[in-house]
Amino acid sequence: MLRIAVQSKGRLFDDTMNLLSESDIKVGASKRTLLVSAQNFPLEVLYLRDDDIPQSVATGVADIGIVGENEFVERGAEAEIIRRLGFSKCRLSLAIPKAENYTGLSWFNGKKIATSYPVILKKFLADNNLNAEIHVITGSVEISPGIGLADAIFDIVSSGSTLVSNNLSEVEVVMKSEALLIGYPGMSEEKRQILDEMLFRFEAVRQAEDKKYVRMNAPKDRLEEIIDVLPGLKSPTVIPLADNNWCSVHTVLDEKRFWEIIGKLKELGAQGILVTPIEKMIL
Structure with a gap:
């Protein structure tokens, strides 16, 4: 039996469950059950928070997982990237209030930036010799400038509508992200054979897109x-x-x-x- 860690809610959950369904892997989605077995494939699905998936796979709690590249890079877990899945695409960007006159990366020197991704942001600032204060926040990062908590934000951007509604302008794209299928490096040969069959089905679905x-x-x-x-x-x-x-x-x-x-x-x-x-x- 192969165990896959899946985000318990949100857009990535929807896209993942659609992929499993299109691959004829029937899984019941239950909000109350953390571990559910597929009805017609040797797979069990472990529903987790997105930021728990990389570590769960790296430690072997789950054999494989589907997670956003942004979370995988942020957590730095030692798991194997098996395949880029091409869905749930977004980007991690720096955004500032629309009223500000953006003059380039130097604008961030001396500024306070709110984010849920401090590891990625810290590396970006260091790579560009920028001196800014990182304010770690979970949840509604986009409201930080409006309430005086930060001068700018570093957050996920998909359509950009959330930035617009909070009077923010996206000024720098730091990294692009998509769903990744990651795996436990010590996976048994038996489980890898099940994984190969799943990948075969995933590829058949992708080719038909x-x-x-x-x-x-x-x-x-x-x-x-x-x-x-x-x-x-x-x-x-x-x-x-x-x-x-x-x-x-x-x-x-x-x-x-x-x-x-x-x-x-x-x-x-x-x-x-x-x-x-x-x-x-x-x-």
Whole structure:
């Protein structure tokens, strides 16, 4: 049985549970139970505070964990980074009151900065030869300048709406963060085999992101031109139709270029274009 530490609430919890669900790992989310077993996979989920996850994995209380890179770096726990997961993206930034005239990093000299990430901030200040006072605070860091507790803040920024509502301006991005899958270095071979199966499922879900399965009827006299337009994984599937002048073409398209390519296909005479989402894709 593999044990994974997961944040007990918040955006990272939602994204993690979605990933497990899309990987067909069924876990009941209970607010009152700290340890829950999956129904169809040798996995048990340990719900923890985000700042407890790195140490829990580093000490072997959990075999693996999903945690924000910001918390992993801040805690400095000796766990293995297994994979970057690409979701729950945010950044750690310095922000100051909008009314201030920001002149560059030197502005922070002699200032008081409120943060929940003193380790990362201390290193940034040292690397840039800045002399500022760090005021450690948990919870609503963004209100600190407004109540006179600090001159600036160093905190997580996602959409930036919280800064705007507190009359703050983001002036320096110190680090970017995303969800990490971390692991206990001393994990047994048996547990690593379970982990490999989970990673295989995660990769199948990731490969399907922003991909569409496209089927169309294509005139045979334009088939080569149509195939040249399609950026398929290898080569599109071509199937004969009852009408010898036509064939059916199946392929996978990236959503980013979807409408551009569909427009070209229509110009080349493709008809009956059918588009369906892809849940999983195994390469």
